[in-house]
Amino acid sequence: MNTIRFDIDADGIATLTIDVPDQSMNVIGPEFLADLDAAITRIASEEAIKGAVVASGKDSGFMAGMDLKYFGSMLVGEGGKRPSPADIFDKVFVLNQLFRRLETSGKPVACAIEGSCVGGGFELALACHRRVVGDSPKTQLGLPEILIGLFPGGGGSQRLPRLMGVQAALMYMLQGKLFRPAEAAMMKVVDEVVPQGTALARAKEWVKANPAASVQPWDQKAFKFPGGAGGFNPAFVQTMVGALPMTLKQTQRNMNAPIALLSAVYEGASLPIDRAIRVESKYFARVAADPQAANMVRSLFVNKQAAERGARRPQGQPKAPTRKLAMLGAGMMGAGIATVAAQAGMEVVLFDRDQAYAEKGKAHVEEVLKKRLGRGMTPEKMAETLARVTPTTDYAALAGADFVIEAVFEDVAIKAEVTKKVEEVLGADTIFGSNTSTLPITRLAKAWSKPENFIGVHFFSPVEKMPLVEIILGKETGPAAIAKALDFVSQIKKTPIVVHDSRGFYTSRSFGTYVQEGVEMVAEGINPALIENAGRQLGMPVGPLAVGDEVSIELGHKIVTAAKKELGDAYVAQPSDAVMAKMVELGRLGRKNGKGWYDYPESGRKQLWPGLEEMFPRAAVQPDVEEVKERLLYRQLIECARCFAEGVLETPEDGDIGAIFGWGFAPYTGGPFSHMDTVGIGHVVAVLERLAERHGDRFAPTAQLRDMAASGTTFYHPVSSRAAT
Numbered sequence: 001m002n003t004i005r006f007d008i009d010a011d012g013i014a015t016l017t018i019d020v021p022d023q024s025m026n027v028i029g030p031e032f033l034a035d036l037d038a039a040i041t042r043i044a045s046e047e048a049i050k051g052a053v054v055a056s057g058k059d060s061g062f063m064a065g066m067d068l069k070y071f072g073s074m075l076v077g078e079g080g081k082r083p084s085p086a087d088i089f090d091k092v093f094v095l096n097q098l099f100r101r102l103e104t105s106g107k108p109v110a111c112a113i114e115g116s117c118v119g120g121g122f123e124l125a126l127a128c129h130r131r132v133v134g135d136s137p138k139t140q141l142g143l144p145e146i147l148i149g150l151f152p153g154g155g156g157s158q159r160l161p162r163l164m165g166v167q168a169a170l171m172y173m174l175q176g177k178l179f180r181p182a183e184a185a186m187m188k189v190v191d192e193v194v195p196q197g198t199a200l201a202r203a204k205e206w207v208k209a210n211p212a213a214s215v216q217p218w219d220q221k222a223f224k225f226p227g228g229a230g231g232f233n234p235a236f237v238q239t240m241v242g243a244l245p246m247t248l249k250q251t252q253r254n255m256n257a258p259i260a261l262l263s264a265v266y267e268g269a270s271l272p273i274d275r276a277i278r279v280e281s282k283y284f285a286r287v288a289a290d291p292q293a294a295n296m297v298r299s300l301f302v303n304k305q306a307a308e309r310g311a312r313r314p315q316g317q318p319k320a321p322t323r324k325l326a327m328l329g330a331g332m333m334g335a336g337i338a339t340v341a342a343q344a345g346m347e348v349v350l351f352d353r354d355q356a357y358a359e360k361g362k363a364h365v366e367e368v369l370k371k372r373l374g375r376g377m378t379p380e381k382m383a384e385t386l387a388r389v390t391p392t393t394d395y396a397a398l399a400g401a402d403f404v405i406e407a408v409f410e411d412v413a414i415k416a417e418v419t420k421k422v423e424e425v426l427g428a429d430t431i432f433g434s435n436t437s438t439l440p441i442t443r444l445a446k447a448w449s450k451p452e453n454f455i456g457v458h459f460f461s462p463v464e465k466m467p468l469v470e471i472i473l474g475k476e477t478g479p480a481a482i483a484k485a486l487d488f489v490s491q492i493k494k495t496p497i498v499v500h501d502s503r504g505f506y507t508s509r510s511f512g513t514y515v516q517e518g519v520e521m522v523a524e525g526i527n528p529a530l531i532e533n534a535g536r537q538l539g540m541p542v543g544p545l546a547v548g549d550e551v552s553i554e555l556g557h558k559i560v561t562a563a564k565k566e567l568g569d570a571y572v573a574q575p576s577d578a579v580m581a582k583m584v585e586l587g588r589l590g591r592k593n594g595k596g597w598y599d600y601p602e603s604g605r606k607q608l609w610p611g612l613e614e615m616f617p618r619a620a621v622q623p624d625v626e627e628v629k630e631r632l633l634y635r636q637l638i639e640c641a642r643c644f645a646e647g648v649l650e651t652p653e654d655g656d657i658g659a660i661f662g663w664g665f666a667p668y669t670g671g672p673f674s675h676m677d678t679v680g681i682g683h684v685v686a687v688l689e690r691l692a693e694r695h696g697d698r699f700a701p702t703a704q705l706r707d708m709a710a711s712g713t714t715f716y717h718p719v720s721s722r723a724a725t
Contacts, residue, residue, distance in 0.1 A: 001035040005057065006042065012050035013207050014043055015200070019057030026058055028095065028120045028154075029067040036098055044105040051108040051207035051214075054128060055200050056115065065119020065145065066095075068302055075294055082289065089285035095120065095154045096277040099127035108213045110203035114196065117141045118178065123154035126163070129213055130206050131190040133181045134199040137376045141184050144176035149296030149668070151261035153284035158268045158276040162218045164188055165227035166269060167239045173265075174247060174258055188226070218273050229269035240266050254539045254668045260287045291678045295670025299656040304495055307657055312471075312498040313486045314479035322346055322488045326401035326426070328418055330361025330391065333435060334407040336463025339365045340492040342388045349398050350391045358391030365389050368464055398425050403488060405457055407435040415439070416447035423448060431484040433457035437508045438559055441474035441501045452478030455485050458505060460662060468661040471498045472505050495661055497654040499643075503563060506648050506655070510639040510672075511663035513698075515556065517635040518544025519576035520695075521628065525619030528597065528608050534628035539666030544632065545597035545608075552590040553583050553597070574698070582615070631691065636665065638688055638699055640672040644715070645704040652715040677714040685709045 003026075005017040016039050020026045043052050056062045074091045075082060102109060102124075110130035115138065117125055122141055125131050133139065143152045143160065151157060152173060161169040164187045171177070184190040194202045206213075217223050229236045240262070247258045260283040268276035287293050323346060327338045330352040338348045342365060352358040369382045390397065398404075404426065408418050419432065428449035434441060434456050445454035456472025469489045473482065482498065489496040499506040518531050522545070532543030540547075548556060557580045564571045583589075583596065588609070590596035598606040640659065643649045656671025669675035676684045685706055691699035708714065 001038060003029075003032040004035040004039055006039055008049060009204075011204075011208050012048055013204050014039075014049045014052040015204070016052060016054045017057040018054070018063060023067075024058075025060045025116075026056055026063040026121065027067040028063075028065065029070045033094060033098060036102075040098065040101050040105055043107050043109070044101070049107060050211055051110070052105075053110045053112055053200065053203045053207060054124065055112040055203070059115070061115030061139075062111075062113045062117035063121025063124060064116070065121060068297055071288075071297065072294065072302075075288060082291075085282075085285040085289040088288050089281055092153050092284055092288065093278070093281040095123075096281055099124060099155050100274065100277060103127045103129065103216050104219070106214055108207050108210055110207050112199040112203040113139070113141070113190070114199050115139055118144055119152075120154045123152060123156040123159070125190075126159040127155060129216060130192075130203065130210075132192045132194060132199045132203045132206065133184065133190045134196040135181050135193050136196045137180075139181050140178040141181070141190070142176075142178035143173050144178060146174060146257055146261065147176035148300045149255070149257055149293040149670075150287060151257045151264070151284065153281060153288075155277050155280065157261055157264045157280050158273060159218070160189070161229070161265055161269060162223075162225060162273075166225060166229055166236055166265060167227060170239070170243055170262070170265060173261060174243075216273075225269065231270060236269065251668075252537045252539055254537075254666065256287050256290055256292050256668075260284070292668055292670070295674040295678060296668065299653075299660060299670040299674055300667065303653040304657055304661075307497065307653070308490065308495055310486060310490070312482075312496065312654070314482050317479050317483035320402075320431075320480070320484045320487050321491060322403040322484070324349070324401045324403075325488075326398040326404040326422065327351065327407070328404065328422065329407035329409075329435075330358045331407065332364070333459060333461060333463060334405075335361035335364035336368075336461065337405055337407065337435070337459060338362075338389055339368050339464055340494075341488075342385045343369075344491045344493070346388065346491070348389045349401060350389055351393070351395070351398065352391070353393060355391065355393050358393060362386070362389050362391045395421050395425050398422060401426060402430065403484060404430060404432045405435055406433070407459075410436060410439060412439060412443065415444055419444070419447035428453060431455065431481045433481075433485055433488075435459055438504050438562070440503060441472045441477070445474045445476065451476040453481050455481040456501070456505070457485055457488070458507070460507075466661075467495050468507075468658060469494045469496050470505060470507050470658060470662065471496050472501055473498065474501050495657060497658040497662075498650070499654065499658070500648050500650070502643070502646065502648040503566075504559075506640075506643050507658050507662040509648075510636055510643060510659065512556070512559075513635045513639045514540065514632060514663070515544045515548045515551070516574065516576045517632055519548065519579050520574065521631070522597075522612065522616050523575045523579045525617055526628065527618060527622055528612050530622065530625065530628055531632075532608070534625050535632055537625065538629045538632055539668055540632075541664040546606075549590040549596035549598055552592055553580055554589040554592075556580055557584045579616075630687065631695070633666075634684075634687055634691055634699060637672050637676060637684065638701065641676070641684075641702050641705055644673070645702040655715075673715040677716055681705060681714060682709040 003020045007015045018026045020032055043049050109128045111125040111128035112132050114134040122143055143156045145151050181193045185193045227235055243262055251258055264280045264283040267279045325341045325346050325348045327334050327348055327350050330350050338350045341348050350358055350361045366386055369385055404422055408414055432448050432454050434444050437458055441456040445451035448454045454474060455477050458470035460466035460468055471485050486496055521531050522528055532545055535543035560577050588595045591600055594600045599609050600606045640655055649655045652673035655673045659665035659671045660667050685701045688699050688701040
């Protein structure tokens with residue numbers, strides 16, 4: 001066996017040490033499945049074996065889920081066509097059969113968990129008769145598959161409710177929420193939490209002391225679900241009746257996996273475990289057969305991980321970790337960057353024009369760290385982290401910094417002045433990053449003597465929570481700057497995308513169209529409530545007007561004003577420009593001053609400003625919600641496609657990751673490029689042509705899209721044809 005080391009000690013206890021070669025974390029692939037099959041056969045058939053312990057041979061943790069490259073291969077049938085759900089069922093049920101054989105082998109099997117144990121790895125643990133966990137603040141356990149468009153398909157949806165009750169299990173599975181060791185023990189999900197490094201020894205002790213403990217609770221005649229289950233149990237019925245509408249509301253009916261999970265749990269709870277796991281595999285196969293799952297897995301897991309592991313890092317560049325960061329600007333953005341940098345172990349010089357501002361920035365760092373106390377943060381660690389942040393107004397204090405990030409006021413002249421003063425201290429060989437969201441990097445780089453060492457590093461607010469960093473290349477940005485920026489992003493554990501210079505780059509430019517189209521519709525007299533609801537139903541986090549308030553109507557107006565000044569006669573005016581100018585004139589600047597598209601009373605919930613109807617009289621004929629959703633979606637799609645055609649984006653992977661993690665583009669699609677591939681480029685072009693004829697050239701398809709439609713190619717793969725769905 002190549003993935004499992006099988007050892008038998010003097011007491012007849014077999015230790016199955018999982019160590020999948022060429023993988024940083026143990027994952028489930030075809031070779032592991034074959035080895036586990038052979039190991040189970042030995043455990044069940046050899047009399048000398050009295051029981052078994054499953055453990056990991058990797059320091060990285062116990063086990064993750066399925067190797068998603070292997071999972072992807074399951075979704076490819078003959079001739080490249082997607083297989084039927086029945087074909088997928090035959091493939092995925094193999095895992096359920098193996099885990100079932102393990103728990104019915106007739107021998108006690110314990111699981112020794114050190115480090116993270118999630119997805120299929122946790123389902124393997126659930127199939128053991130005893131779960132012993134080494135206590136570590138880094139250890140997490142659970143079933144997060146829902147976050148990438150799937151749900152537990154190795155018995156997890158059936159065993160977890162049988163351990164902790166249906167209601168609690170659904171709360172964790174529907175949210176993809178993970179357990180810490182103590183929490184898992186409290187919820188009866190694991191049996192013991194022991195000092196880190198002792199789980200294997202304790203698991204062996206249990207097996208030796210319990211030779212007859214080889215029957216799972218759900219295989220015992222008197223078994224009952226904790227809290228009850230079944231169609232005649234009031235608590236179970238109430239849970240399921242409430243779970244469905246809540247899930248539909250949360251997902252806006254866009255996600256397949258949560259509904260399939262609810263179905264699998266509901267049906268499985270009334271069945272013996274052997275039939276229940278078949279029900280689970282049936283629903284899992286249905287979910288896997290739909291392109292939604294493949295798109296989400298690709299963007300939210302495979303491509304995201306590739307980006308984080310340096311897929312866009314220039315080859316041949318030596319590792320360039322940041323040790324001392326010069327953080328220019330101590331506002332919310334600068335203080336946020338200082339926070340994540342200090343947490344990553346870097347020394348941070350937090351510079352601002354006024355010492356009070358600089359001190360306020362450090363106070364923000366302290367405030368964030370305080371909120372983490374008791375959640376992996378200790379008072380000692382907090383003190384160490386804070387000590388790494390030095391607020392200052394003295395440029396000389398920046399000496400020794402090996403990376404600079406600038407987050408000062410969005411004005412070219414102000415940024416240029418600061419940039420030149422920093423160069424006087426550090427020299428032009430230092431890599432300089434600008435955290436601008438709209439100003440062209442190539443232009444800003446003129447203030448640095450070596451523009452090849454100047455790069456855009458665009459963070460999203462709040463920095464501590466937002467996972468994406470957009471790396472922007474100016475015309476002269478060199479490979480050393482790219483490597484330095486990407487290494488910094490890796491240090492702070494964010495997800496990077498790499499794009500080329502453009503006004504608004506990729507994320508701000510494309511995301512802005514969502515807000516802009518919402519404003520255009522307000523100007524046309526479309527009901528603002530309809531616009532907002534359509535945005536949420538589309539799968540966006542909030543409606544376009546609410547987003548406009550959060551970002552600030554005033555900021556949007558300033559960006560438009562700056563673009564007009566920069567582009568002159570080349571600027572193409574939009575009806576939304578005048579609308580935002582009017583709102584600013586009325587002092588309705590957004591959430592920051594308590595009034596924008598919405599009113600924000602000090603007590604009570606926000607509500608759409610009643611004055612909108614008077615200011616923008618309601619059209620006599622209102623579109624239906626699908627028309628509004630289409631406009632909001634396709635206005636984003638065409639801007640993303642333009643970024644690709646213009647070379648702002650080099651890869652569809654960056655486009656999908658940037659859209660989902662940067663501005664919350666409907667995750668169920670897998671991103672704008674995955675969505676266009678899925679519905680078919682020909683269909684996309686046809687819709688855009690119709691919208692352009694009705695609403696203007698902002699919807700006009702690119703020449704590249706037309707060519708792709710004619711040739712039958714897609715962003716990710718060339719295909720002969722693709723039907724619209």
